[in-house]
Amino acid sequence: MVPEINKLTVRQAVDGIRAGAFSSVELTRAVLAATAKHAALNAYIWLDAADALHQAGAADAARQAGQAGALLGVPLAIKDVLNVAGQPCTCGSKILKGYTSLYDATAIARLRAAGAIFVGRTNMDEFAMGSTTENSAYGPTRNPAAPDHVAGGSSGGSAAAVAGGLALAALGSDTGGSVRQPASFCGCVGLKPSYGRVSRYGLVSYASSLDQIGPLARTVSDAALLLGVMAGRDAMDATTLDKSVPDFAAALQGDLRGMRLGMPREYFVDGMNPEVAAAVKAAIARCQELGAEIVEVSLPHTKYAVATYYILAAAEASANLARFDGVRYGFRAAAGDSPIEMYKKTRAEGFGSEVQRRIILGTYVLSSGYYDAYYLRAQKVRTLIRRDFDAAFTQCDALLTPVTPAPAYRLGETMDDPLHMYLGDIFTVTANLAGICGLSVPCGRTRVGLPVGLQVLGPAFGEEKIIRVGAAFERSGGAVP
Amino acid sequence: MASANQTIDVAYVANLARLELNAAACAQFQRQIATIVEYVRQIGELNLDGIEPTSHGQPVYNVYREDVERPSLPHDPVLANAPTRLDDEFKVPRIVE
Numbered sequence: 001m002v003p004e005i006n007k008l009t010v011r012q013a014v015d016g017i018r019a020g021a022f023s024s025v026e027l028t029r030a031v032l033a034a035t036a037k038h039a040a041l042n043a044y045i046w047l048d049a050a051d052a053l054h055q056a057g058a059a060d061a062a063r064q065a066g067q068a069g070a071l072l073g074v075p076l077a078i079k080d081v082l083n084v085a086g087q088p089c090t091c092g093s094k095i096l097k098g099y100t101s102l103y104d105a106t107a108i109a110r111l112r113a114a115g116a117i118f119v120g121r122t123n124m125d126e127f128a129m130g131s132t133t134e135n136s137a138y139g140p141t142r143n144p145a146a147p148d149h150v151a152g153g154s155s156g157g158s159a160a161a162v163a164g165g166l167a168l169a170a171l172g173s174d175t176g177g178s179v180r181q182p183a184s185f186c187g188c189v190g191l192k193p194s195y196g197r198v199s200r201y202g203l204v205s206y207a208s209s210l211d212q213i214g215p216l217a218r219t220v221s222d223a224a225l226l227l228g229v230m231a232g233r234d235a236m237d238a239t240t241l242d243k244s245v246p247d248f249a250a251a252l253q254g255d256l257r258g259m260r261l262g263m264p265r266e267y268f269v270d271g272m273n274p275e276v277a278a279a280v281k282a283a284i285a286r287c288q289e290l291g292a293e294i295v296e297v298s299l300p301h302t303k304y305a306v307a308t309y310y311i312l313a314a315a316e317a318s319a320n321l322a323r324f325d326g327v328r329y330g331f332r333a334a335a336g337d338s339p340i341e342m343y344k345k346t347r348a349e350g351f352g353s354e355v356q357r358r359i360i361l362g363t364y365v366l367s368s369g370y371y372d373a374y375y376l377r378a379q380k381v382r383t384l385i386r387r388d389f390d391a392a393f394t395q396c397d398a399l400l401t402p403v404t405p406a407p408a409y410r411l412g413e414t415m416d417d418p419l420h421m422y423l424g425d426i427f428t429v430t431a432n433l434a435g436i437c438g439l440s441v442p443c444g445r446t447r448v449g450l451p452v453g454l455q456v457l458g459p460a461f462g463e464e465k466i467i468r469v470g471a472a473f474e475r476s477g478g479a480v481p
Numbered sequence: 482m483a484s485a486n487q488t489i490d491v492a493y494v495a496n497l498a499r500l501e502l503n504a505a506a507c508a509q510f511q512r513q514i515a516t517i518v519e520y521v522r523q524i525g526e527l528n529l530d531g532i533e534p535t536s537h538g539q540p541v542y543n544v545y546r547e548d549v550e551r552p553s554l555p556h557d558p559v560l561a562n563a564p565t566r567l568d569d570e571f572k573v574p575r576i577v578e
Contacts, residue, residue, distance in 0.1 A: 098562075099562050100558070100561070100562060102554050102558050102559065102562075103554070194538075194539070195537075195538025195539050196538060196539045196541065209536060209537045209538050210538060212538075235546060238541065238544035239537070239538070239539070239541055241539060241541070301527075303523075304523065304524050304527065306520075307520060307521040307522075307523050307524050308524060310517065310521055311521050311524070318498060322499075325499070326564060327563070327564075327571050327573055328562070328563055328571055329562040329563060329564075330562070330564065331564065332564035332565065336574055337574060337575075338574055338575075338576075339573055339574050339576055340499070341501075341574075342573070342574050343499045344496075344499050344500060344501035345501050347498075347499055347500050347501075348500050348501040348502060348506075351500075353506075353509075353510075356495075356500055356502075356506075356510070357510060357513060357514055357517075359498050359500065360489075360491060360494050360495055360498055360500065360510060360514055361489075361514055361517060361518070362498075363494050363497050363498040364489050364494045364514075364518070365521075367494065367497065373525065374521065374524075376534060377524050377525065377527075377529060378521075378524060379534030379535055379536055380529040380532040380533070380534050380535075381524050381527060381529070382534070382535040383532050383533055383534060383535040384527070384529075384532065386535055418513055418517065419513075419516055419517055419520055422517070422520075432538070435537075435538035435539050460539065
């Protein structure tokens with residue numbers, strides 16, 4: 001038995017299973033053992049070992065019968081916001097406690113058809129609202145690199161599972177950075193596809209015009225593999241675009257010669273953590289050594305991105321979360337003689353504070369008399385932010401930026417100051433507003449050992465470009481010492 | 482942005498959003514959300530004359546599909562997720578007198 005097979009990459013695991021070096025059951029046992037050993041990380045909020053081993057046994061039988069799916073027998077961790085038939089789906093919320101999914105999300109169905117197995121449900125900020133995974137009804141997730149720090153969010157459980165060896169790879173959802181930021185905080189790779197690249201069918205909606213499902217993995221190559229399986233038009237999600245899915249594996253081989261990479265000056269600002277700035281600048285210098293031409297570009301409306309994002313995301317959330325009223329699923333408050341009273345008590349007791357704050361903010365910006373001043377204006381600023389990127393991508397193939405202005409927060413640091421937490425999203429929300437794709441790749445650590453991520457942003461449906469840059473950087477040695 | 486000069490009244494908006502807040506939660510949210518509203522108000526300083534709004538991640542317009550009958554989800558597992566049921570229906574507090 002290979003030591004620590006739970007820490008292999010997905011591609012190594014697929015090769016190992018195919019070659020007979022170990023079985024999916026052995027691999028899954030190693031993952032489950034690591035999960036039990038590191039239970040204090042609170043990466044998973046639901047896990048059924050018997051069910052996982054049953055899936056692994058079926059994968060081993062399929063392999064013996066001659067099947068060879070791209071992910072046959074690989075144990076994945078799934079953020080608790082994606083429906084997996086027969087498993088719970090609580091979105092980290094009390095209001096969905098006891099809910100069992102009735103069908104697979106399209107992304108899950110495609111991974112399942114490729115042979116993946118689904119170990120358990122990972123922790124998250126409630127309904128994906130938060131940047132720390134502290135806003136979960138099931139307790140915070142800890143950062144495997146520094147347990148007194150947060151794992152980031154909202155896909156913090158998925159990032160901690162991948163970085164800690166508790167899954168081979170994972171899925172998250174990214175509405176304003178919720179895949180890229182926890183990947184950066186925990187030291188793994190996170191990819192947010194372009195809006196419309198991956199079907200949202202079966203993803204519980206937070207902000208429908210911004211949400212995308214994305215993979216978290218140990219390597220860019222693994223993230224590209226998962227993306228390739230999930231991507232493409234889906235009749236169940238009319239916002240998926242009818243574009244052919246390129247061969248992402250081919251993009252992994254490219255080098256950086258002939259590529260122009262932009263450094264947006266608004267993403268390198270005073271007040272950033274100096275160790276983060278230094279690590280990202282060193283990574284950019286490395287890309288230059290690898291043959292890329294580095295050009296300075298400007299994204300002039302960046303300073304309005306956080307305000308725009310929180311208006312639009314809160315507005316969409318207030319509408320999407322109206323469905324949680326204690327009638328059809330999950331929790332219902334005990335008291336309530338009229339339906340209105342029942343809704344109000346159920347929602348007050350069932351939703352956590354951050355979700356309630358965003359519902360109130362969203363209701364406010366959509367309400368009569370304020371709609372034009374906030375919601376409509378924010379939609380217009382979104383146009384300007386999108387135009388900024390259109391202009392930048394006429395000057396370069398992709399952009400290189402930090403993922404966040406600072407490394408992982410200490411547990412509790414942002415809990416009473418939501419605005420402080422929101423401001424940390426400045427470099428990630430722009431990709432969601434513009435509908436473009438983004439990748440977070442580890443590029444170093446601070447003196448105390450907190451991971452730092454390099455963000456590679458590409459144009460809409462330009463995933464091949466960000467994969468090419470990320471893979472070349474990783475191949476050159478990855479994280480700068 | 483004349484209409485946005487008043488600050489948010491959290492108690493009033495919470496009722497619109499069907500959230501019953503106790504006094505402590507209301508006071509805390511009033512302080513926190515007023516700070517957030519103050520921050521997001523900065524988009525008021527931009528001149529947006531002639532700028533079209535963007536409502537979605539990619540410009541997608543009407544998408545049609547064939548109108549074909551498909552089976553719906555089976556009743557039993559759907560109703561098993563409900564807090565209370567009465568036979569094949571969701572049970573709720575009385576709506577009409």
